[in-house]
Amino acid sequence: MGKHKLTPELMDIIAERFKALGEPARLQILDAMRDGEATVTELVDATGLGQANVSKHLGLLHGLGFVTRRKEGLYVYYSLADRNVFRLCDLMCTRVETETTARKRVLAAR
Amino acid sequence: MGKHKLTPELMDIIAERFKALGEPARLQILDAMRDGEATVTELVDATGLGQANVSKHLGLLHGLGFVTRRKEGLYVYYSLADRNVFRLCDLMCTRVETETTARKRVLAAR
DNA sequence: CTACTATATTACCATACAGTATTTAATGAG
DNA sequence: CTCATTAAATACTGTATGGTAATATAGTAG
Numbered sequence: 601m602g603k604h605k606l607t608p609e610l611m612d613i614i615a616e617r618f619k620a621l622g623e624p625a626r627l628q629i630l631d632a633m634r635d636g637e638a639t640v641t642e643l644v645d646a647t648g649l650g651q652a653n654v655s656k657h658l659g660l661l662h663g664l665g666f667v668t669r670r671k672e673g674l675y676v677y678y679s680l681a682d683r684n685v686f687r688l689c690d691l692m693c694t695r696v697e698t699e700t701t702a703r704k705r706v707l708a709a710r
Numbered sequence: 711m712g713k714h715k716l717t718p719e720l721m722d723i724i725a726e727r728f729k730a731l732g733e734p735a736r737l738q739i740l741d742a743m744r745d746g747e748a749t750v751t752e753l754v755d756a757t758g759l760g761q762a763n764v765s766k767h768l769g770l771l772h773g774l775g776f777v778t779r780r781k782e783g784l785y786v787y788y789s790l791a792d793r794n795v796f797r798l799c800d801l802m803c804t805r806v807e808t809e810t811t812a813r814k815r816v817l818a819a820r
Numbered sequence: 821c822t823a824c825t826a827t828a829t830t831a832c833c834a835t836a837c838a839g840t841a842t843t844t845a846a847t848g849a850g
Numbered sequence: 851c852t853c854a855t856t857a858a859a860t861a862c863t864g865t866a867t868g869g870t871a872a873t874a875t876a877g878t879a880g
Contacts, residue, residue, distance in 0.1 A: 604803040611737045614802050619732025624718075624725040625868080631716050640827060653869055655828055665809035674826050674877050684805055688798060692724050693714040695794055699775035702791070735838080750857060763839055765858055784847050784856050 620664050621688065625649055626657050630666065630685055637670070637679035730774050731798065735759055736767050740776065740795055747780070747789035 604610070620626060625647070632638060632646040644654050658678055661667045666685060670677045714720070730736060735757070742748060742756040754764050768788055771777045776795060780787045 604800055606737065606741050606799060608734075608738070610803070611741070612734050613806055614799055615732050615734040615737050617732075617802050617805060618728050618798075622725050622727075622729025622732040623868080624722050627716065627721045627725050628718075631721070641825095650870060651827075652829085652871080656868085659828080665805075671827095671877095676827065682805055682808055684801060684808075688728075688801055688805075689716060689724055690714055691794060691798055691801065692727050693720070695727060695775075695792055695798075696723055698792055698794075702775065733838080751855095760840060761857075762841080762859085766838080769858080781857095786857065 617664060620660060620666065621685070623657075625653065626661060627689070629654060629657055629661070630680065633667065633678060633680050634686070637677040639675045639677055641675075643678065727774060730770060730776065731795070733767070735763065736771060737799070739764060739767055739771070740790065743777065743788060743790050744796070747787040749785045749787055751785075753788065 606614070628647045628649070629643055632643050638646070640651065640654055640658065643649075643658070644651050647654065649657075658667065658669075662669055662678075665681055667678045668681045670679070716724070731740075738757045738759070739753055742753050748756070750761065750764055750768065753759075753768070754761050757764065759767075768777065768779075772779055772788075775791055777788045778791045780789070
């Protein structure tokens, strides 16, 4: 299972990525790009967040390699660099499910 | 791939979990429990973090269902509730790898 | 050139939170 | 009982960061 050994440096790197996903606004933005590339304005509309806010989040996501950018005229098109992000979300969902079922089991047992 | 649809509420929950993993100290703690349950003192020794700090992180991890606790006399034994955590880390490592190789490719191309 | 649009950046504020020192609670030893 | 040990809780501080307003930058159109 653990084909990557977690050195302290690697843990810092991993933690930085997890932290990037640990923000609902950024998950929203990534989710809004699920169906393909999107401009900043489109992402602003899709998420309801402010323009500066979206731009800042996109800068961070781009800096960490989660998204790629492509400039065309006035617009900047962002797209997912790696759809594994959704695999991560899916795995985390499974985590939450087992957690809640475990809680239910505990509640039922008393 | 996405068998879970990411509703806003679910995204909040997922983000909360990711944020929990987005902290090197907590990854260290989880990693220290890889080989089995451990007391707080053992985790303090293994990580080099302060006792109060470890205790607080453990409280958070326990609250989110990442770890279970078992009290025995003076000691409290913590253990992983779900080894999927390491799968998440592994997946994230793959993320980082593709990211760095992509960066290398860009650098080599110019 | 000016005017307009899209995006990025800067500055600022408020909140969240990691870390630590200290205290409290619980258990066990003598 | 007292004293020591373990862990959790509390209080506090400093820092990081999300959100937003204002500004800057870049591209386009006229």
